Amino acid sequence: MIQLSGLTKRHGDVLAVDDLTFTVRPGAVTGFLGPNGAGKTTTMRMVLGLDRPTSGTVTVNGRAYRDLPQPLRQVGALLEAQAVHPRRSARNHLRYLAQSNSLPERRVAEVLDLVGLTDAAGRGAGTFSLGMSQRLGIAAALLGDPPVLLLDEPVNGLDPEGVRWIRTLLRGLAAEGRTVLVSSHLMSEMALTADRLVVIGKGRLIAESDLDAFTESGVLVRTPDHVAFGRRLELAGARTRPGNEGELLVTGMSAPDVGRLAAAEGVTLFELAPRRTTLEEAFMELTQDSVEFGAAR
Amino acid sequence: MKAADAMRATGTMKAAGALRAEWTKFASIRATVVLSGAAVAVSGLLAWLFGSAATRDYTEATAAERLRFDPMDPAMRGVFIVQLLVAGLGALIASSEYGSGTIAASVAAVGRRRLVAAKAGMTVLSALPVSVAAIWLMFGVSMATMASHGVPTLGAGDPAALITLLVGPLVLTSLALVGLSLGLLARGTAAAVNISTALLLLPVFATVSPGWLRNVIGVYWPNTAAFRALSADPDLPRLLGLGILAGFTAVLLGVAFARFESRDV
Numbered sequence: 001m002i003q004l005s006g007l008t009k010r011h012g013d014v015l016a017v018d019d020l021t022f023t024v025r026p027g028a029v030t031g032f033l034g035p036n037g038a039g040k041t042t043t044m045r046m047v048l049g050l051d052r053p054t055s056g057t058v059t060v061n062g063r064a065y066r067d068l069p070q071p072l073r074q075v076g077a078l079l080e081a082q083a084v085h086p087r088r089s090a091r092n093h094l095r096y097l098a099q100s101n102s103l104p105e106r107r108v109a110e111v112l113d114l115v116g117l118t119d120a121a122g123r124g125a126g127t128f129s130l131g132m133s134q135r136l137g138i139a140a141a142l143l144g145d146p147p148v149l150l151l152d153e154p155v156n157g158l159d160p161e162g163v164r165w166i167r168t169l170l171r172g173l174a175a176e177g178r179t180v181l182v183s184s185h186l187m188s189e190m191a192l193t194a195d196r197l198v199v200i201g202k203g204r205l206i207a208e209s210d211l212d213a214f215t216e217s218g219v220l221v222r223t224p225d226h227v228a229f230g231r232r233l234e235l236a237g238a239r240t241r242p243g244n245e246g247e248l249l250v251t252g253m254s255a256p257d258v259g260r261l262a263a264a265e266g267v268t269l270f271e272l273a274p275r276r277t278t279l280e281e282a283f284m285e286l287t288q289d290s291v292e293f294g295a296a297r
Numbered sequence: 298m299k300a301a302d303a304m305r306a307t308g309t310m311k312a313a314g315a316l317r318a319e320w321t322k323f324a325s326i327r328a329t330v331v332l333s334g335a336a337v338a339v340s341g342l343l344a345w346l347f348g349s350a351a352t353r354d355y356t357e358a359t360a361a362e363r364l365r366f367d368p369m370d371p372a373m374r375g376v377f378i379v380q381l382l383v384a385g386l387g388a389l390i391a392s393s394e395y396g397s398g399t400i401a402a403s404v405a406a407v408g409r410r411r412l413v414a415a416k417a418g419m420t421v422l423s424a425l426p427v428s429v430a431a432i433w434l435m436f437g438v439s440m441a442t443m444a445s446h447g448v449p450t451l452g453a454g455d456p457a458a459l460i461t462l463l464v465g466p467l468v469l470t471s472l473a474l475v476g477l478s479l480g481l482l483a484r485g486t487a488a489a490v491n492i493s494t495a496l497l498l499l500p501v502f503a504t505v506s507p508g509w510l511r512n513v514i515g516v517y518w519p520n521t522a523a524f525r526a527l528s529a530d531p532d533l534p535r536l537l538g539l540g541i542l543a544g545f546t547a548v549l550l551g552v553a554f555a556r557f558e559s560r561d562v
């Protein structure tokens with residue numbers, strides 16, 4: 001379990017993480033989502049004691065990270081996969097990490113095997129492709145067989161096969177009762193991997209709940225009067241947001257009720273269809289006010 | 298009592314684990330291993346060069362000049378270059394982790410305090426044997442070079458030589474810890490090595506400096522003070538000269554640790 005309470009980090013003028021309070025519980029994969037610069041990496045660095053919080057606290061299984069006697073046995077982390085010495089072999093990279101926490105030497109071979117790097121283990125890590133580096137980073141995270149895992153964009157650079165492999169791996173680790181926090185930009189991937197989602201934007205918590213709550217049923221309406229009808233739907237208690245040209249995405253009202261309302265108001269409908277919002281859309285909607293580095297529209 | 302013993306045992310175990318990890322890091326990259334070997338090789342080479350030069354000077358010298366001839370002087374002249382390599386070795390033990398980014402994984406694995414302690418231990422463990430080898434080789438090669446041409450030399454047991462042979466390696470090791478501190482502070486190999494080279498070579502400018510500054514950098518500067526304390530006829534009390542370097546090293550290491558402890562990795 002990871003508990004954040006009022007966690008805040010300021011870098012000069014930049015409020016990278018702003019009063020974050022949430023809990024990552026064991027036995028589930030928790031997806032950690034947010035646009036670029038939202039503060040995901042900074043949050044994970046604070047969990048690991050690498051960045052000092054400006055204020056607030058974070059504990060792992062009830063203790064501050066720095067008080068863990070042999071941290072790699074408690075928390076496994078993948079932050080930057082390419083943070084390895086280019087001339088040091090993958091095996092030696094894992095060996096020094098294992099030795100630092102008095103882990104048995106055989107764990108090195110075990111995790112190399114687990115991530116499929118046994119044949120490349122003698123090569124300098126600088127010769128690895130991005131995907132191989134990610135695998136090495138995951139091997140390092142699993143070295144101490146930890147009950148808590150923190151992975152910052154682990155699927156970055158992996159091929160479809162690798163993405164599937166990570167998904168199965170993470171789901172398996174969570175099923176064993178471990179706490180798994182994984183950040184990603186790929187909402188579609190999180191939809192398949194995560195049980196719970198924590199969404200942040202500009203360092204603030206935007207949403208925290210089970211995956212199901214993020215994808216809701218809605219109704220797609222296409223009409224020439226979309227502005228006026230949208231307002232009428234809102235008055236009737238539905239929520240709407242604009243879709244493509246002339247489209248409305250309606251939530252909180254069933255398709256038949258939308259149709260009846262249109263008939264009562266004499267509004268012409270070109271299209272009326274039930275629709276399930278995707279996680280992608282939910283994410284866009286949630287974070288549209290907090291995208292810092294969005295492309296100009 | 299039992300619990301305290303157990304605590305101490307795991308504390309020792311953790312320190313040993315951190316040190317073993319440092320050793321694996323040290324031995325598994327080429328730069329540190331090559332630099333260690335280079336420091337010793339360069340020592341031998343410089344000793345031969347300065348020994349040969351001293352032989353020429355001695356043959357051409359007047360009787361009065363020959364009386365003032367101190368064989369330890371050419372023998373140890375190479376230390377001015379070798380100190381840079383040994384300090385660089387210390388710097389690399391910290392800075393190579395910044396260049397590659399492994400510093401985050403290392404801090405996450407053992408914590409800041411134990412990481413700095415293990416790095417200081419690794420610095421001593423690598424720099425001390427290198428320093429012993431460098432200084433003894435320097436002495437042996439230069440004395441052999443001069444002796445083969447009939448220039449008067451000193452034996453290792455001579456008091457004037459013995460202090461250099463015994464304390465000299467400690468001085469160099471101390472400079473390696475200075476390098477380590479600079480590596481931690483500068484967080485990059487290039488910056489750390491540049492600062493340490495400037496710091497260690499500054500005394501070269503003593504002769505062209507105004508009076509008071511000449512004293513500061515030519516006599517009391519940490520590395521000069523320590524090297525001068527080793528000479529047969531030191532111009533500072535020996536303990537003062539060595540104490541200046543020891544104090545400087547301790548303060549710099551303390552500052553580096555405090556900075557490392559308080560800032561983000």
Ligand SMILES: Nc1ncnc2c1ncn2[C@@H]1O[C@H](COP(=O)(O)OP(=O)(O)OP(=O)(O)O)[C@@H](O)[C@H]1O
Binds near residue numbers: 012014016037040043
């Ligand atoms: N060391 C630092 N100095 C100054 N600003 C920083 C530093 N580290 C992070 N920031 C800023 O803090 C904010 C959060 O950055 P962070 O890397 O945590 O975001 P992120 O959610 O991981 O983004 P991405 O999805 O692009 O990886 C950004 O505005 C970033 O510029």
Ligand SMILES: [Mg+2]
Binds near residue numbers: 040041042152
């Ligand atoms: Mg990030």
